[in-house]
Amino acid sequence: xxxxxxxxxxxxxxxxxxxxxxxxxxxxxxxxxxxxxxxxxxxxxxxxxxxxxxxxxxxxxxxxxxxxxxxxxxxxxxxxxxxxxxxxxxxxxxxxxxxxxxxxxxxxxxxxxxxxxxxxxxxxxxxxxxxxxxxxxxxxxxxxxxxxxxxxxxxxxxxxxxxxxxxxxxxxxxxxxxxxxxxxxxxxxxxxxxxxxxxxxxxxxxxxxxxxxxxxxxxxxxxxxxxxxxxxxxxxxxxxxxxxxxxxxxxxxxxxxxxxxxxxxxxxxxxxxxxxxxxxxxxxxxxxxxxxxxxxxxxxxxxxxxxxxxxxxxxxxxxxxxxxxxxxxxxxxxxxxxxxxxxxxxxxxxxxxxxxxxxxxxxxxxxxxxxxxxxxxxxxxxxxxxxxxxxxxxxx
Numbered sequence: 001x002x003x004x005x006x007x008x009x010x011x012x013x014x015x016x017x018x019x020x021x022x023x024x025x026x027x028x029x030x031x032x033x034x035x036x037x038x039x040x041x042x043x044x045x046x047x048x049x050x051x052x053x054x055x056x057x058x059x060x061x062x063x064x065x066x067x068x069x070x071x072x073x074x075x076x077x078x079x080x081x082x083x084x085x086x087x088x089x090x091x092x093x094x095x096x097x098x099x100x101x102x103x104x105x106x107x108x109x110x111x112x113x114x115x116x117x118x119x120x121x122x123x124x125x126x127x128x129x130x131x132x133x134x135x136x137x138x139x140x141x142x143x144x145x146x147x148x149x150x151x152x153x154x155x156x157x158x159x160x161x162x163x164x165x166x167x168x169x170x171x172x173x174x175x176x177x178x179x180x181x182x183x184x185x186x187x188x189x190x191x192x193x194x195x196x197x198x199x200x201x202x203x204x205x206x207x208x209x210x211x212x213x214x215x216x217x218x219x220x221x222x223x224x225x226x227x228x229x230x231x232x233x234x235x236x237x238x239x240x241x242x243x244x245x246x247x248x249x250x251x252x253x254x255x256x257x258x259x260x261x262x263x264x265x266x267x268x269x270x271x272x273x274x275x276x277x278x279x280x281x282x283x284x285x286x287x288x289x290x291x292x293x294x295x296x297x298x299x300x301x302x303x304x305x306x307x308x309x310x311x312x313x314x315x316x317x318x319x320x321x322x323x324x325x326x327x328x329x330x331x332x333x334x335x336x337x338x339x340x341x342x343x344x345x346x347x348x349x350x351x352x353x354x355x356x357x358x359x360x361x362x363x364x365x366x367x368x369x370x371x372x373x374x375x376x377x378x379x380x381x382x383x384x385x386x387x388x389x390x391x392x393x394x395x396x
Contacts, residue, residue: 026222029088029139029194041330042224046138046153051095052104052215055133057126057204063133066200076168085135086168088196092137100220103159103213104134105203106371120211120371124203134215136199140222144192150225150257151189152232153197154182157218159372161202167195177207180218182232184257210364213372226329227258228288230320237318237336241352246305246338248279250318252296256288262324264288266296269319278302278316288324307352308337310392360393361386 026044056062064085072078079086108131111123123131142151153164159177163170169188174181189195203214234253239246252266263285270279279300288294306314315337322330342350349356366372367382383394 026140029141040226040328041229041332042222044222044224046140046220046222047100049138049140050098050100050102050216051092051137052098052102053092053095053135054104054131055135055200057129057133057202059129062130064135072170078165078168078170084168085137086165086196086198088139088167088190088194090137090196095135095137098136101217101370101373101375102136102215103217103366103371103373105211105214106369106373118209118211119206122211124214125206126204129204132202132204132214134201134203136201136216138197138220140195140197141193142189142191142195146189146224147191148227149186150184150227150229151186152182152184152223152225154180154221154223154232155216155218156180156220158199158201158216159203159213160205160207162216163200165198165200177212186257211366211371213366215373217372217374226322226324227260228254228256228262228264228322228324229330230322230332231255231293235318235320235332235334237334239336239338241305241307241338241340246302248300248302248316248318248336248338250298250300250320250334252298252320254288254294254296254322256290256292256294259290261287261290264294265323266298267321267323268298268300269321270300270302271317271319272306273315278305302338305338308339309352310356313337356392358393359391360395361391362395365396 022045023042024044025048026046028049055064055066060066060068065080077084083089105120105122105124108122110121113121113123113127116122116125125132153166153171155174157178157180158174161175162173164172164183166185166188167190171185171188172181172183199216201215206212231253234255236251238249248270250268254264254266256262256264264287265285266283268281269277272278279302281298281300283296283298286294308314315335318334318336320332320334321328339352344350347355349358363382365374367374367378370378386394
């Protein structure tokens with residue numbers, strides 16, 4: 001077992017516990033499907049059960065027919081027809097089994113090309129067409145009972161230029177290696193059957209002057225919601241603290257992806273680190289226009305809040321509950337902390353009214369042994385070690 005395999009084995013199993021809003025793990029195609037809940041949000045971690053194969057930037061035959069020609073269409077036959085790499089029936093048993101996060105560059109041999117020294121001496125770029133393209137495949141089942149829900153696929157980070165295909169249909173493309181992106185796949189899903197998700201990743205171009213890796217190097221999620229739900233990245237929490245307490249401002253964006261106009265109500269609850277409710281608010285019911293967004297903004301008062309600090313990182317959660325009539329159709333949690341910060345030209349930085357000397361480090365995202373594909377536990381390990389050194393600030 002390599003060091004990389006050992007690190008992933010010992011850290012991946014507990015990864016979901018470190019992440020917010022996780023409801024489960026996406027099963028593979030053919031596995032017994034869990035019964036979908038009658039209502040509410042499912043956020044499934046889709047890191048496991050992938051297959052990987054190198055493509056080729058210059059040879060169409062070695063790149064599974066990509067670029068051979070023909071219509072670029074959404075007809076379900078993108079990159080070839082029946083039996084092609086984009087179809088559920090494609091035989092990928094000879095591909096390498098991988099779990100995410102994954103960085104194929106870390107496993108490439110070192111190159112003596114001096115132009116690559118700043119990028120880890122790994123053979124990526126236009127001069128290395130046989131190691132600069134990677135293909136990922138993942139099959140999964142969607143229960144027939146999910147018909148009527150909205151289903152989306154979300155990527156936390158892919159390096160770099162990637163093409164996303166589902167069941168032979170073009171889903172979308174993302175060019176940046178450093179931003180999360182998301183696609184609604186509701187209309188492309190096979191309900192009650194097998195689905196094939198294919199991602200072609202092109203790492204021939206750099207964005208930085210440092211090691212950047214190659215591949216799906218962060219988490220992938222499958223999210224299911226009711227048509228009326230909190231929009232993607234649709235909550236934002238700010239706070240203001242003074243001796244009388246804290247004022248917490250919560251902004252919500254609610255999305256209605258349906259042809260109907262339900263009456264929408266947002267109910268907010270703030271809970272402390274022990275899960276006890278410390279503030280509540282119920283908004284006024286409003287009609288939600290079909291295929292439209294509603295914006296809400298509320299302020300809530302907290303008496304004697306526990307403040308976030310470097311040594312006592314107290315956290316709260318804002319729980320957003322979306323109701324359509326009398327039914328709760330979505331619940332979304334947003335973690336946040338309350339603290340005050342200010343800079344004084346003569347006395348420096350103050351946190352919660354106390355002077356703090358900032359002692360920080362600059363950190364790249366890669367780690368020895370795994371490259372850019374870090375399991376979550378390594379992030380915690382790194383910060384633990386930095387704190388032991390006396391660091392209290394982190395530049396990513």
